[in-house]
Amino acid sequence: MESIDSIALPERDALWRFVLERSGVRGLLVRLDESWARVRASADYPPALADLLGQCLAAAALFTGHVKMQGRLSIQLRADGPVPRVFAECTHLGRLRGIAQWQGDLHRPLGLSQLGDDRVLAITIETEVATGREPRRYQGLVPLEGERIETAFEAYFDRSEQLPTRLLLAADAVHATGLMLQRLPESREAGSEGWETAVALFETLAESELLESDPQSLLFRLFHQEGVRVLDTRLLGFGCSCSRERVANVLRSLGREEAFAAVEGREQAEIRCEFCGTRYGFDRVDLGRLFDESGPGPSRLQ
Ligand SMILES: [Zn+2]
Numbered sequence: 001m002e003s004i005d006s007i008a009l010p011e012r013d014a015l016w017r018f019v020l021e022r023s024g025v026r027g028l029l030v031r032l033d034e035s036w037a038r039v040r041a042s043a044d045y046p047p048a049l050a051d052l053l054g055q056c057l058a059a060a061a062l063f064t065g066h067v068k069m070q071g072r073l074s075i076q077l078r079a080d081g082p083v084p085r086v087f088a089e090c091t092h093l094g095r096l097r098g099i100a101q102w103q104g105d106l107h108r109p110l111g112l113s114q115l116g117d118d119r120v121l122a123i124t125i126e127t128e129v130a131t132g133r134e135p136r137r138y139q140g141l142v143p144l145e146g147e148r149i150e151t152a153f154e155a156y157f158d159r160s161e162q163l164p165t166r167l168l169l170a171a172d173a174v175h176a177t178g179l180m181l182q183r184l185p186e187s188r189e190a191g192s193e194g195w196e197t198a199v200a201l202f203e204t205l206a207e208s209e210l211l212e213s214d215p216q217s218l219l220f221r222l223f224h225q226e227g228v229r230v231l232d233t234r235l236l237g238f239g240c241s242c243s244r245e246r247v248a249n250v251l252r253s254l255g256r257e258e259a260f261a262a263v264e265g266r267e268q269a270e271i272r273c274e275f276c277g278t279r280y281g282f283d284r285v286d287l288g289r290l291f292d293e294s295g296p297g298p299s300r301l302q
Pocket of ligand 1: 278
């Protein structure tokens with residue numbers, strides 16, 4: 001326990017990386033409060049859908065701690081039906097954002113089959129190569145089977161890393177949390193006993209306990225006999241990557257006619273970022289500049 005005590009553990013919006021030294025298992029624990037409140041407040045989500053969005057946000061944070069990368073990792077659930085899209089993203093700097101789309105009434109608990117047909121889970125990693133260059137993009141796709149989102153993520157890691165992985169994710173109106181365990185590759189020769197013990201302990205954890213306990217007591221309660229040791233703690237927070245330049249690119253991609261139609265009869269077209277609520281205004285002069293490839297007139301005369 002001294003190893004846990006020796007690191008100052010913040011109470012909110014953080015990710016803990018730990019190992020269970022006696023079982024050959026690594027793990028991650030995430031707890032989101034403020035960032036989750038920001039994401040949740042961006043739309044009037046039905047509670048059942050908010051739970052699922054919170055779980056995906058917690059998972060995005062867990063996976064960013066799991067995969068070494070410089071860039072952003074996103075989780076997307078796509079379906080042809082009442083919930084066409086759930087999106088959660090975390091950057092290597094720990095900036096989180098998320099959004100979900102839905103139609104009609106959704107009831108709790110929201111099983112994955114209720115999202116719609118042709119359900120797919122996409123995990124995308126965009127790595128920054130160098131400033132000004134296109135990021136390198138890797139996307140893994142798996143069908144969304146079963147009812148629980150954890151099962152889909154476990155299947156994803158099973159395929160992509162061939163290492164047994166277990167996950168528990170939970171969200172309510174205040175917290176979004178997650179715990180992930182993975183067997184260390186080097187523990188394979190040591191037999192499966194350590195992994196099985198860790199999983200048996202993991203399975204005693206209820207969603208309510210994951211939501212309500214402070215991370216320090218939770219890790220100690222579950223894994224003190226397995227020699228739990230926190231490796232590091234990373235602070236997380238809400239963050240959006242939108243900018244006037246990105247909105248300008250979207251307008252450009254619409255084409256001149258459609259972009260100008262948006263200012264028809266008003267002073268300016270207002271584009272609101274669906275993630276953070278920031279509003280970007282473009283008037284006729286702005287749009288004129290946007291579509292004038294050769295730059296503003298006077299400079300050409302010089
Ligand atoms: Zn934004």
